[in-house]
Amino acid sequence: DTAVSQTPKYLVTQMGNDKSIKCEQNLGHDTMYWYKQDSKKFLKIMFSYNNKELIINETVPNRFSPKSPDKAHLNLHINSLELGDSAVYFCASSHGTGGHEKLFFGSGTQLSVL
Amino acid sequence: GESVGLHLPTLSVQEGDNSIINCAYSNSASDYFIWYKQESGKGPQFIIDIRSNMDKRQGQRVTVLLNKTVKHLSLQIAATQPGDSAVYFCAETNYGQNFVFGPGTRLSVLP
Numbered sequence: 001d002t003a004v005s006q007t008p009k010y011l012v013t014q015m016g017n018d019k020s021i022k023c024e025q026n027l028g029h030d031t032m033y034w035y036k037q038d039s040k041k042f043l044k045i046m047f048s049y050n051n052k053e054l055i056i057n058e059t060v061p062n063r064f065s066p067k068s069p070d071k072a073h074l075n076l077h078i079n080s081l082e083l084g085d086s087a088v089y090f091c092a093s094s095h096g097t098g099g100h101e102k103l104f105f106g107s108g109t110q111l112s113v114l
Numbered sequence: 115g116e117s118v119g120l121h122l123p124t125l126s127v128q129e130g131d132n133s134i135i136n137c138a139y140s141n142s143a144s145d146y147f148i149w150y151k152q153e154s155g156k157g158p159q160f161i162i163d164i165r166s167n168m169d170k171r172q173g174q175r176v177t178v179l180l181n182k183t184v185k186h187l188s189l190q191i192a193a194t195q196p197g198d199s200a201v202y203f204c205a206e207t208n209y210g211q212n213f214v215f216g217p218g219t220r221l222s223v224l225p
Contacts, residue, residue, distance in 0.1 A: 004157070041122055041201055043158070043215040056212060090157050100146045100165070100209065105157030 003027050006091045006106035013081055014114055021076045021109045023091030029104070031055075031097050032074035034066060035090040037108070043090070049074050050097050081113045122201075124220040133191040135219045137204035142185060144206035148213070149178060149189045152201045161189070161202075191221075199223045 006023040013019055025032060033056075034046040048056035052068045063079045074091060088108045094101035127133045139147070145166035150158035164171045164178045164187075171178050177190040187204050201220050205213040 041152075041218045043203065045212050048212065092157075097210070100207070102148065102160050102163065103150075103158075103213065105150075105159070107155070107157050 002107075004091055004093055004104050004106040006089075006109055008109060009107065010110050010112075012112045012114065015081055015083060017081050018077070018079045019081060019111070020078070021089055021091075021111075023074050023076070023106060025072055025091075025093040025104070027093055027095075027104060029093040029095050030071055031094045031101070032068065032071070033092040033094075033103065034074065034076050035092060035105075037088040037090060039087070047074075047076075048097070055097060078111075081111075083113050086111055086113045122217045122220060124222060126222045126224055127194050128224050129194060129196060131194055133189075133194045133198070133221060135189045135191075135202050135221065137187040137189075137216050137219075139185050139187060139204065139206045139214075139216075141206060141208070141214070142182075143208045144214075145208045146206070147178070147180060147187050148205045149176075149187075150203045150205060150215075151198075152203065152218070154200075158203060194221075194223050196223050196225070 004025045031050045033048045037043050046060045047066045049068045051071050065077045068074045088110050090108050091106040092103045148163045149161045152158045162173045162178050175192045179188045201218040203218045204216045207213045
């Protein structure tokens with residue numbers, strides 16, 4: 001069983017479209033995250049949710065809107081996609097938010113905006 | 115924002131040799147560090163962690179060394195195998211803060 005699963009694995013779309021990425025974790029963790037990995041492999045946090053509540057919102061355009069229907073799910077909706085949004089997006093989860101918590105990552109969604 | 119480590123370097127080692135991957139971190143307040151391994155097409159996977167009250171920690175074939183004086187972290191992999199080929203990230207945090215990831219090092223294992 002996959003601990004953190006995200007769909008789709010690949011997403012190719014035109015500029016200006018709206019798309020969503022879904023994430024689910026079956027680890028019983030309280031905290032979920034979205035990370036963006038650019039073409040140079042640099043990983044940067046976008047959002048963090050603890051028990052369905054937003055706790056971190058880094059400097060991310062408001063075209064990106066996370067939604068957590070329950071603590072096992074964290075989806076990412078992106079409006080008006082731009083070329084610069086092309087990247088790999090990783091969902092992750094951790095037991096808590098104390099900082100000394102291992103992150104468990106999904107396998108990523110490669111988004112290509114044409 | 116803060117960054118950890120250098121621009122993505124590549125390390126090539128012969129199969130069976132030991133590998134040493136280095137990471138410089140920037141926040142002297144960081145007290146917890148993790149090494150992650152990312153294979154092609156996959157998400158980062160936890161390898162080993164270390165807290166700031168330690169300077170060395172060993173796992174199976176891996177050892178992490180922490181030098182707080184110079185803010186340096188290293189990952190040693192013994193008897194490197196083809197399956198070790200991946201990008202390796204160090205990440206730092208302090209209590210209540212997010213992890214800050216380094217840009218990673220690509221390890222290539224040569225036959």
